[in-house]
Amino acid sequence: MMTAPRPLPSLGMFLAALALTSCGAAASKASYEGAVSEPYYGTGGSGYAETGYAGADYSEAYSEEAMAYPTAPASMSDDMGGEGWAAVTGVFDGEDEAGIGDGMLAYADIPKDKAPPPPAPAPEQPAPGEHHEKPDTATDAGGQGTDRIILYVAEMNIAVFRVEEKIDEIRKLIKDWGGYMISMDSSRIEFRVPAGKFEDAMETIEGLGDVTYRNVTGTDVTDEYMDLQIRLKNAIAVRDRLLELLSQTKNINESLQVEAELERITEKIELMKGRIKYLSEAAAYSRITVYLSVKMKAKKPIPSLYAPFQWIQDVGLDSLFNF
Amino acid sequence: MIRMHVMLTAAVALALLFGTGCKSKHIKTPSDFAQMEDPGYAFEYRAISSNEVVIGVQRKPNEPKGDADFWMNVWKDKYPPIKDYAYVADEKISTSAGLSGFLLEYTSEEEDGKYTLMVALFVKKKYIWILTAGGREDRVAEHRDTIIAAFKTFKP
Numbered sequence: 001m002m003t004a005p006r007p008l009p010s011l012g013m014f015l016a017a018l019a020l021t022s023c024g025a026a027a028s029k030a031s032y033e034g035a036v037s038e039p040y041y042g043t044g045g046s047g048y049a050e051t052g053y054a055g056a057d058y059s060e061a062y063s064e065e066a067m068a069y070p071t072a073p074a075s076m077s078d079d080m081g082g083e084g085w086a087a088v089t090g091v092f093d094g095e096d097e098a099g100i101g102d103g104m105l106a107y108a109d110i111p112k113d114k115a116p117p118p119p120a121p122a123p124e125q126p127a128p129g130e131h132h133e134k135p136d137t138a139t140d141a142g143g144q145g146t147d148r149i150i151l152y153v154a155e156m157n158i159a160v161f162r163v164e165e166k167i168d169e170i171r172k173l174i175k176d177w178g179g180y181m182i183s184m185d186s187s188r189i190e191f192r193v194p195a196g197k198f199e200d201a202m203e204t205i206e207g208l209g210d211v212t213y214r215n216v217t218g219t220d221v222t223d224e225y226m227d228l229q230i231r232l233k234n235a236i237a238v239r240d241r242l243l244e245l246l247s248q249t250k251n252i253n254e255s256l257q258v259e260a261e262l263e264r265i266t267e268k269i270e271l272m273k274g275r276i277k278y279l280s281e282a283a284a285y286s287r288i289t290v291y292l293s294v295k296m297k298a299k300k301p302i303p304s305l306y307a308p309f310q311w312i313q314d315v316g317l318d319s320l321f322n323f
Numbered sequence: 324m325i326r327m328h329v330m331l332t333a334a335v336a337l338a339l340l341f342g343t344g345c346k347s348k349h350i351k352t353p354s355d356f357a358q359m360e361d362p363g364y365a366f367e368y369r370a371i372s373s374n375e376v377v378i379g380v381q382r383k384p385n386e387p388k389g390d391a392d393f394w395m396n397v398w399k400d401k402y403p404p405i406k407d408y409a410y411v412a413d414e415k416i417s418t419s420a421g422l423s424g425f426l427l428e429y430t431s432e433e434e435d436g437k438y439t440l441m442v443a444l445f446v447k448k449k450y451i452w453i454l455t456a457g458g459r460e461d462r463v464a465e466h467r468d469t470i471i472a473a474f475k476t477f478k479p
Contacts, residue, residue, distance in 0.1 A: 161434060
């Protein structure tokens with residue numbers, strides 16, 4: 001016996017629900033925290049929004065969905081070639097959507113009945129030039145919410161006698177540290193080193209000449225990172241449901257509406273993935289810019305203390321070579 | 324430094340032309356060095372190698388009157404900051420005639436590379452004798468044993 005096809009949920013209501021749930025982490029979190037264990041896609045009749053999408057609970061389905069995600073490839077850290085990166089990938093292994101597994105916290109590991117843990121309070125900001133927090137552990141979010149993700153950026157001016165020679169020396173050191181060069185010119189070199197090598201690199205470069213300026217900043221991006229992950233997860237789930245919905249549309253008008261929404265949500269997903277990737281890389285590799293200037297050999301004034309034997313200044317390479 | 328190289332090259336040429344017959348009463352000129360007939364102002368003796376390492380002997384009044392330890396400390400602590408040199412090491416040195424002194428070594432970063440300066444101090448009652456040898460770091464290293472041997476032939 002033929003049964004009448006079940007009507008699709010109202011597209012208008014669905015899109016309204018999307019607008020509510022995809023406009024930021026706060027909304028995403030709110031939807032996360034609701035608590036109704038209904039299937040998120042409607043069973044007909046009352047429409048999508050009414051069946052528990054906008055009003056609610058989604059954590060159950062969400063967690064199950066996350067559990068199904070394959071873990072990120074273990075070789076990711078090798079691909080990036082740095083120990084700081086390894087620290088990141090060792091943690092974020094729960095997402096495989098379109099190759100972003102390298103930057104995601106493991107939501108699959110989160111118990112179904114628990115919302116993501118809030119990040120730990122930020123530690124005191126180090127004074128300029130000091131690092132109370134080891135950069136190599138700064139990215140170890142670990143799903144425990146105890147560590148922070150800090151982006152370290154340093155600038156330094158050093159005065160040296162032979163600029164080219166020192167730039168060559170720094171280039172060799174960058175390789176030794178497992179870093180890579182971003183750009184350089186005749187008196188400047190910008191590069192990234194694994195976060196774990198940041199302090200070593202700073203100390204070594206300071207020893208290459210006279211430091212005339214130094215600036216080290218650390219930016220805590222933990223909150224932004226966690227927000228992005230929640231928003232991304234939500235957006236991916238929404239996109240999946242839109243795809244499902246698209247397959248059930250009955251006319252071109254409905255298809256066009258769903259496709260337009262799909263396009264919008266896909267663009268948002270790509271932007272969020274890009275930002276997450278950037279934050280992961282920036283935390284794993286600290287950026288250092290070194291400006292080199294020529295050190296002028298300044299004759300120092302002779303203090304009166306040397307008065308009884310001032311003649312010692314006449315002895316040296318200059319007088320020896322003065323023919 | 325380019326001007327210095329021109330002068331050094333001219334000095335080497337002059338030393339080779341006119342200086343080979345000289346004999347110093349203070350120091351025995353090493354075989355790969357040539358003595359300057361006119362050592363120049365403030366020098367008692369000067370010799371140069373073909374690769375521009377220079378040995379010099381200077382004499383200064385021992386004023387204030389200090390012993391070898393006093394002057395060694397002056398040259399170790401006070402001299403480097405005045406000349407912007409880096410102190411490297413010091414050791415005792417004795418001449419073949421039994422005169423004791425100190426040998427100090429410094430390095431200097433110049434525009435065209437790193438230089439080494441070796442200074443031997445011999446303190447007598449009236450004068451301090453200062454024996455110096457300097458040049459590009461690698462070249463001084465090449466002559467190092469020869470220079471020390473020459474310093475050990477020193478006679479006031």
